[in-house]
Amino acid sequence: MQTLIDRRQLLKSGAVAGGALLLPGCATLATRTAARAGCLPPVNVAPDRVIRTMAGLRPYRAPGFRVAAEALGDKRIVHNYGHGGAGITLSWGSSRLATQLGLSSHQGAVAVLGAGVMGLSTARLVQEAGFPVTLYAKALPPETTSNVAGGQFHPFGHYAHDRVTPEWRAQFAAALDYSWRRFQIMVGDDYGIRWLPTYVESDGPLTQLLPTFPPNNRMLRPDEHPFPVAHIARYDTMYIETGRYLRQLIRDVQLAGGRIAIRELATTAEISALPERLVFNCTGLGARALFGDQELRPARGQLAILEPQPEIRYAFTGDAGYMFPRADGILLGGTFELDQWDATPQPDDIARILASHQRLFAGFRCVGPAL
Helix, strand or coil, X not given: CCCECCHHHHHHHCCCCCCCCCCHHHHHHHHHHHHHHCCCCCCCCCXXXXXEEEEEEEEEECCCCEEEEEEECCEEEEEEECCHHHHHHHHHHXXXXXXXXXXXXXXXXXXXXXXXXXXXXXXXXXXXXXXXXXXXECCCCCCCHHHHCCCECCCCXXXXXXXXXXXXXXXXXXXXXXXXXXXXXXXXXXXXXXXXXXXEECCCCCCCCECCECCCCEEECHHHCCCCCCCEEEEEEEEECHHHHHHHHHHHHHHCCCEEEECCCCCHXXXXXXXXXXXXXXXXXXXXXXXXXCCEEEEXXXXXXXXXXXXXXXXXXXXXXXXXXXXXXXXEECECEECCCCCCCCHHHHHHHHHHHHHHHHCCCCCCCCC
């Protein structure tokens, strides 16, 4: 079981792979001093600033996400699940692959199973193609795994290098490319998407997964960043405030005439009884029991959310974990625990996440931002 993950290595590859405390008063003084000096302000990490903790189960699949079609009686099932820690990032592109596969030559209404980011993205693309859609889900946001996601646009923790095929890698590249372009046209307050500079503890620039992603990807000199680590790379990417984003997607589905049915479909026999002949399966980890995919494994991620700090306009990933600032709070994370089915925050893990970030930001130097 892996607890505090080295996310910087995951970001470079796209695959899985207690201490000194910063006191609240000192952190506030350091933040004000940094702001006056024009430096990156440190995050004020303290246990009494935690406003909530969360844990979610990522649907990890070593052979990579699955987009494939199969017959179920007189129905056609198109699977779109198993995205691990890359669900938000790949949502539009993977759903585009699925709808291209499923909608060709189809006529009539369409069913989508699941109301997480994959189900909602698929439903919107079905509507954009001109088909009526009903979304079947046992729960709606905020009671979905997607709500627990940090929301960084950068794929990680979603496959094993030795288990994927060249054909799958081509699917991944196509999905990433479309998602990258789709999210860019959604930036703004409506969907809760914004650009942020991101600092990664790394001994080299991140891998260029696309010709234009990640942009502004370069190593920094020690005098160009405040972090108390040996090597830092910097790039730009988008961050999605998942609560706001998912609420807006639900509104979009409904405004376009989509129907949402709160209903758990526990067996394939219940799916066979649906009136729609084309069904998109976006049930995430639920596909393990529903369709018998034993490759699906839970990968628990835990978060400590601090009170918002509006002056924090950058993100960080490294040995300490990761820090993503959002309007609804500052997310501190860093766990990727395979085969843990308990979606409950663990106090000891949360304490380690806080302590590692306290040490990181206690060591900030005021050397000027590299923005």
